[in-house]
Amino acid sequence: MIREIRIKDKRFPLKGGAGSDAVHQNPVYSYAVVELVDDSGLVGSGFAFTLGAGNELVCQAAAFYSQTLKGKDIEDVMVDFGGLFNRLSNEQQFRWLGPHKGVVHLALAAVTNACFDLWAKKRGVPLWKLLIELSPAEIISTLDLSYLEDVLTRQEALAILTGQQLSASLRMPILKVGYPGYDTSIGWFNYSDDKIRESCKKAMDEGFSAVKLKVGSTDTQRDIRRASIIREIVGSDIKVMLDANQKWTLPEALEVCQALKSMNPYWIEEPTHPDDIFAHQVLAKAIQPVKLALGEHVPNRIVFKNYLQSGAASFLQVDAVRVGGVSEFITISLMAKKFGVPVVPHVGDMGQLHQHLVLFNHICLGHEALFLEHIPHLKDHFIHPVLIDNGVYKIPQQPGSSCELKD
Amino acid sequence: MIREIRIKDKRFPLKGGAGSDAVHQNPVYSYAVVELVDDSGLVGSGFAFTLGAGNELVCQAAAFYSQTLKGKDIEDVMVDFGGLFNRLSNEQQFRWLGPHKGVVHLALAAVTNACFDLWAKKRGVPLWKLLIELSPAEIISTLDLSYLEDVLTRQEALAILTGQQLSASLRMPILKVGYPGYDTSIGWFNYSDDKIRESCKKAMDEGFSAVKLKVGSTDTQRDIRRASIIREIVGSDIKVMLDANQKWTLPEALEVCQALKSMNPYWIEEPTHPDDIFAHQVLAKAIQPVKLALGEHVPNRIVFKNYLQSGAASFLQVDAVRVGGVSEFITISLMAKKFGVPVVPHVGDMGQLHQHLVLFNHICLGHEALFLEHIPHLKDHFIHPVLIDNGVYKIPQQPGSSCELKD
Numbered sequence: 001m002i003r004e005i006r007i008k009d010k011r012f013p014l015k016g017g018a019g020s021d022a023v024h025q026n027p028v029y030s031y032a033v034v035e036l037v038d039d040s041g042l043v044g045s046g047f048a049f050t051l052g053a054g055n056e057l058v059c060q061a062a063a064f065y066s067q068t069l070k071g072k073d074i075e076d077v078m079v080d081f082g083g084l085f086n087r088l089s090n091e092q093q094f095r096w097l098g099p100h101k102g103v104v105h106l107a108l109a110a111v112t113n114a115c116f117d118l119w120a121k122k123r124g125v126p127l128w129k130l131l132i133e134l135s136p137a138e139i140i141s142t143l144d145l146s147y148l149e150d151v152l153t154r155q156e157a158l159a160i161l162t163g164q165q166l167s168a169s170l171r172m173p174i175l176k177v178g179y180p181g182y183d184t185s186i187g188w189f190n191y192s193d194d195k196i197r198e199s200c201k202k203a204m205d206e207g208f209s210a211v212k213l214k215v216g217s218t219d220t221q222r223d224i225r226r227a228s229i230i231r232e233i234v235g236s237d238i239k240v241m242l243d244a245n246q247k248w249t250l251p252e253a254l255e256v257c258q259a260l261k262s263m264n265p266y267w268i269e270e271p272t273h274p275d276d277i278f279a280h281q282v283l284a285k286a287i288q289p290v291k292l293a294l295g296e297h298v299p300n301r302i303v304f305k306n307y308l309q310s311g312a313a314s315f316l317q318v319d320a321v322r323v324g325g326v327s328e329f330i331t332i333s334l335m336a337k338k339f340g341v342p343v344v345p346h347v348g349d350m351g352q353l354h355q356h357l358v359l360f361n362h363i364c365l366g367h368e369a370l371f372l373e374h375i376p377h378l379k380d381h382f383i384h385p386v387l388i389d390n391g392v393y394k395i396p397q398q399p400g401s402s403c404e405l406k407d
Numbered sequence: 408m409i410r411e412i413r414i415k416d417k418r419f420p421l422k423g424g425a426g427s428d429a430v431h432q433n434p435v436y437s438y439a440v441v442e443l444v445d446d447s448g449l450v451g452s453g454f455a456f457t458l459g460a461g462n463e464l465v466c467q468a469a470a471f472y473s474q475t476l477k478g479k480d481i482e483d484v485m486v487d488f489g490g491l492f493n494r495l496s497n498e499q500q501f502r503w504l505g506p507h508k509g510v511v512h513l514a515l516a517a518v519t520n521a522c523f524d525l526w527a528k529k530r531g532v533p534l535w536k537l538l539i540e541l542s543p544a545e546i547i548s549t550l551d552l553s554y555l556e557d558v559l560t561r562q563e564a565l566a567i568l569t570g571q572q573l574s575a576s577l578r579m580p581i582l583k584v585g586y587p588g589y590d591t592s593i594g595w596f597n598y599s600d601d602k603i604r605e606s607c608k609k610a611m612d613e614g615f616s617a618v619k620l621k622v623g624s625t626d627t628q629r630d631i632r633r634a635s636i637i638r639e640i641v642g643s644d645i646k647v648m649l650d651a652n653q654k655w656t657l658p659e660a661l662e663v664c665q666a667l668k669s670m671n672p673y674w675i676e677e678p679t680h681p682d683d684i685f686a687h688q689v690l691a692k693a694i695q696p697v698k699l700a701l702g703e704h705v706p707n708r709i710v711f712k713n714y715l716q717s718g719a720a721s722f723l724q725v726d727a728v729r730v731g732g733v734s735e736f737i738t739i740s741l742m743a744k745k746f747g748v749p750v751v752p753h754v755g756d757m758g759q760l761h762q763h764l765v766l767f768n769h770i771c772l773g774h775e776a777l778f779l780e781h782i783p784h785l786k787d788h789f790i791h792p793v794l795i796d797n798g799v800y801k802i803p804q805q806p807g808s809s810c811e812l813k814d
Contacts, residue, residue, distance in 0.1 A: 026499050052500035053471065057464050057510060064460065092433050093459035099653070099704065100682070102509015103464060147680040150657040150689070246506070250557040273554040275507070275709040277684060278716045282557070297506065302682040309685045 001073050002044075002118075004037035005066045009059045010381075010405055011052060017190030018377050022216025022247035025190065028052030029378060031321075032059045032107065033405065034066055034114040038074065044118020045404045048106035049321040049348025061107030064094065069111070074118045081142040085112065085327050089144065101299035105324055112325025113353065117401040127326075127401040128356040132168075132363050136161035139364070143331045144324075147302050151309070157334050164366040171363045178392040179358055180209070181351070181374040182239070186230070187213035189245075193229060200233045207391030210239035210266065210371055216247030220256050227263045239266035246270045246297065250279040257287045267293040267315055274298055280312035293317055296346035300324060304332045308339040319346040320353055326401075329357055337365045347373040351386045352402040355393050381405050408480050409451075409525075411444035412473045416466045417788075417812055418459060424597030425784050429623025429654035432597065435459030436785060438728075439466045439514065440812065441473055441521040445481065451525020452811045455513035456728040456755025468514030471501065476518070481525045488549040492519065492734050496551065508706035512731055519732025520760065524808040534733075534808040535763040539575075539770050543568035546771070550738045554709050558716070564741050571773040578770045585799035586765055587616065588758070588781040589646070593637070594620035596652075600636055607640045614798030617646035617673065617778055623654030627663050634670045646673035653677045653704065657686040664694045674700040674722055681705055687719035700724055703753035707731060711739045715746040726753040727760055733808075736764055744772045754780040758793045759809040762800050788812050 011030040019027040031047035032055050038044070048058055065088050069077065077084060089100055089108055097104045120127040131139070136158050145154055183206070186199040196213070203211050213230055215223040223242075230240055242265045248256060253271040260268065268290060272279050274297035284292050295317030298304050304323075307313045316336050320329035333343050343361055345354040351374055361367040372393055379385045383404040387394040396402050418437040426434040438454035439462050445451070455465055472495050476484065484491065496507055496515055504511045527534040538546070543565050552561055590613070593606035603620070610618050620637055622630040630649075637647055649672045655663060660678040667675065675697060679686050681704035691699050702724030705711055711730075714720045723743050727736035740750045750768055752761040758781055768774040779800055786792045790811040794801040803809050 023497070024499055024503065027503075028500060050500070051503040053498070054468065054501050054504045054511065057467060057504065060464060061461065061510075090430070091460070092431055093435060093457070094461050096431065096434075096458040097461045097464065097510050097513070098508075099680075101505075101706070102511065103468075103504050104461065104509065106504070147656060147683060147686075150686060249554060273506075273709050275707065276554060276713065278713050279554075279557060299508070300682065302680050306683065306685050 001039045001071060002036045002069050003039045005070060006035040006037065007059045007063045008033040008035065009056050011055060012378055012381060014377055017188050018185065020188045020190040021214045021243065021245035022189055023245045024051055030055040031405065032062055032110050034062050034110040036069060036114045036118050038118060038122070042118060042121045044074065044114045044121060046110050046113025046115070046117050046325065047321060047403060048109040050106065054103070057103045058106045058110065061104050062110045065107055065111045074115065074122050077115055078119050078142065081115065081327060082140070082144045085324065086144040086146055089324060100302065100324070105299055106322070109321055109323065109325040112327050113320065113401065113403065116326040117403055121400040124399050126356060126396050126399060128359040128396070131356070131360040136165070139330065142327050144327065145331060148305055148335065151305055152335050152338055156338065160334055160337055161364060164364055167366065168363050171366070174359065174362055174369055175395055178389070178394050179355065179369055180371040181388055181391055181393050182210035182212065182371045183208040184212045184373050184375050185377070186211045187226065189214040193226065196226060196229060197233060200230055204234060209391060210241065212241040212243055214245065215242045215260070216244035220259060223256065224259060227260060231263045241265060241267050241269060241293070243269035244271050246273055248272050250282065253283050254286055257283065257290065261287065261290055265290060267291045269293045269317070270296070277306050277310050277312065280307070281310045284312040291315065293344065295319065296322055296348070301328055301331050301335070305335060308335055308341060313341065315342055315344045317344055317346040319348050320357060321348040322346065326357065330360070333361050333365055333367065337367060342368055342370050344370050345372060347375055349403065350375050350378045351393065352382055355386055355396055356401055359395070408446045408478060409443045409476050410446045412477060413442040413444065414466045414470045415440040415442065416463050418462060419785055419788060421784055424595050425592065427595045427597040428621045428650065428652035429596055430652045431458055437462040438812065439469055439517050441469050441517040443476060443521045443525050445525060445529070449525060449528045451481065451521045451528060453517050453520025453522070453524050453732065454728060454810060455516040457513065461510070464510045465513045465517065468511050469517045472514055472518045481522065481529050484522055485526050485549065488522065488734060489547070489551045492731065493551040493553055496731060507709065507731070512706055513729070516728055516730065516732040519734050520727065520808065520810065523733040524810055528807040531806050533763060533803050533806060535766040538763070538767040543572070546737065549734050551734065552738060555712055555742065558712055559742050559745055563745065567741055567744055568771060571771055574773065575770050578773070581766065581769055581776055582802055585796070585801050586762065586776055587778040588795055588798055588800050589617035589619065589778045590615040591619045591780050591782050592784070593618045594633065596621040600633065603633060603636060604640060607637055611641060616798060617648065619648040619650055621652065622649045622667070623651035627666060630663065631666060634667060638670045648672060648674050648676060648700070650676035651678050653680055655679050657689065660690050661693055664690065664697065668694065668697055672697060674698045676700045676724070677703070684713050684717050684719065687714070688717045691719040698722065700751065702726065703729055703755070708735055708738050708742070712742060715742055715748060720748065722749055722751045724751055724753040726755050727764060728755040729753065733764065740768050740772055740774065744774060749775055749777050751777050752779060754782060756810065757782050757785045758800065759789055762793055762803055763808055766802070
């Protein structure tokens with residue numbers, strides 16, 4: 001039984017330009033943390049990710065949502081978590097602050113993730129193991145599929161999960177070899193050319209086969225120069241992704257993306273405003289065969305549905321600490337599977353939670369095991385930090401979702 | 408000079424089912440209020456609208472944004488308000504909580520509206536008069552047109568305003584006759600059939616020529632019955648709008664809207680989730696010639712742009728206490744003008760602020776003076792409540808935007 005709910009506002013200033021992008025120059029990686037204390041002594045820990053100021057608002061909203069969990073047994077909560085998610089996210093008055101976006105939805109993510117963490121701990125297994133051992137029907141019960149009926153009915157969702165069971169054993173070997181990572185930390189916006197060169201070489205030495213550069217400079221030549229430096233160092237076999245963090249207007253994006261084409265980016269990420277589905281649609285068509293990736297600022301399953309329908313996004317970067325938590329992450333991954341679009345999470349959690357979720361996506365949904373973003377800056381703050389070896393995430397073995405922070 | 412900033416969390420419980428809809432059964436009309444106290448003794452008052460729980464979050468976010476105004480002269484602030492709006496809405500860390508949506512954007516609305524109120528008071532004129540006396544270039548300076556470049560450049564916006572100046576005098580007579588209203592309060596969701604009959608007759612007696620009914624019942628027959636009751640009472644000349652408040656899934660909406668067609672609704676409002684642009688597009692095509700209206704849950708100009716591009720919305724119900732305030736309201740009205748779509752505001756402000764803005768839209772943008780929603784429930788709480796006579800809003804004459812609340 002959940003006997004206590006603790007809310008924590010955790011903030012971690014970064015050093016030397018780490019985390020900077022074209023739009024967010026001075027981020028303070030922050031977590032709005034929910035801890036559900038069980039009377040057996042277990043603590044379910046979940047969080048949402050923000051950049052600092054306002055993290056306390058998410059904490060307060062999380063406190064509001066989590067009241068309802070007090071006195072409940074986590075197994076009872078999870079039997080119909082989809083129903084609970086639907087009720088909480090549509091809470092009569094709070095709903096008006098979204099619906100299903102912004103501060104309130106981030107708060108719901110923190111609560112949801114704490115529930116999944118406690119559930120896995122209660123069963124004494126890592127979250128990935130809990131998820132792959134649930135039956136298709138049990139998975140569906142944890143999801144809120146409302147407002148998706150036109151593209152994914154309950155029956156279709158069930159059929160996807162059931163269909164993939166047949167071939168799941170073929171994908172189990174990932175549990176031996178680990179999940180590939182890619183390095184986001186070689187090219188933060190404020191890094192000098194020399195620092196980029198150095199970080200890029202380091203990433204290669206560490207075995208990464210994909211890296212990311214922040215673009216979106218006022219001076220386009222800076223973007224082109226930095227991209228060229230990286231391509232020169234890594235050669236043509238390593239994937240290089242470019243991330244503009246919403247900096248460009250559509251006319252700017254059309255121009256700069258053409259200019260960046262020659263360095264053969266694996267994708268261009270968040271070229272313009274994340275609400276602008278039609279702008280992404282126009283851009284995606286114009287810059288073919290270069291592909292677009294986005295999702296870290298897409299707030300919920302409904303907007304993701306629209307992005308999938310638009311054909312604009314070739315990679316979905318859904319983040320379980322930015323949408324409504326593990327539950328909505330799985331919902332979106334199911335839709336993506338139906339549309340044949342890969343899920344490559346953004347990792348506001350530094351990969352802690354997503355290392356579990358990509359294993360589920362690969363084994364149970366049949367998503368390709370492409371690669372998972374890696375950001376090392378908060379490693380020291382987690383009790384069980386992700387382990388990367390030769391560019392590959394090692395499989396976590398501790399019970400839960402690896403999201404506990406040190407005090 | 409602004410010497411003090413006061414933030415107030417005002418909540419007004421409603422009685423007897425007032426304010427209820429298919430999704431929000433128990434609303435507490437609430438305002439997150441920003442007051443800017445000038446050293447001349449003037450108080451600029453602005454707010455955002457919520458349904459109760461969480462109003463304090465909007466207040467806190469508004470406190471964060473409004474710090475920047477302390478010590479500034481309102482005339483200086485308004486010279487480039489568009490620039491300020493852009494900077495505030497893209498504040499490095501806070502932006503991550505949206506961007507441009509939810510709690511943080513509501514908070515920006517409150518701050519923005521307080522600025523416009525103080526500006527009008529400083530000049531000693533009602534807000535509508537201030538706005539219609541500004542030059543096109545001065546209006547444009549109050550707007551943030553970023554991320555709209557593909558549909559509305561600065562030049563085009565200026566050209567619309569300048570072009571309409573030629574015929575503005577033809578629309579000035581509205582200042583003598585007043586702006587038509589429509590009555591939203593005849594058919595709240597929880598009202599009994601008898602209460603609806605009674606309110607409907609009262610609205611007719613009061614001179615309204617348009618009324619609204621809340622639909623979205625679990626039992627579709629209830630919607631049909633209630634709609635028929637109203638059509639029977641008002642006859643065929645009075646416009647009747649139906650409002651589902653996002654209740655239906657797309658498959659449900661396709662079915663129920665067909666069934667409701669026979670009572671000839673003037674529009675069907677918020678049929679499904681407000682983020683679902685493609686669902687509205689499909690529905691709008693399927694139920695022609697019946698038209699869709701929406702906007703009270705569309706958070707910003709970018710999503711409105713997409714709705715205009717989709718052709719799904721035949722009426723934009725942008726609300727200046729739900730998007731980023733007066734500034735973004737005007738921006739969206741400019742876009743709507745370009746697309747030839749009428750603006751019929753949702754009135755979270757009970758019409759207090761919008762009675763000014765629709766005059767500007769009509770006179771300076773050439774929008775049709777269709778009608779403005781009227782909700783009477785908070786009348787006693789405003790210092791200068793709207794005056795409705797024979798179904799028509801009388802023109803407010805006090806300096807400011809009519810948004811001051813009693814203490």
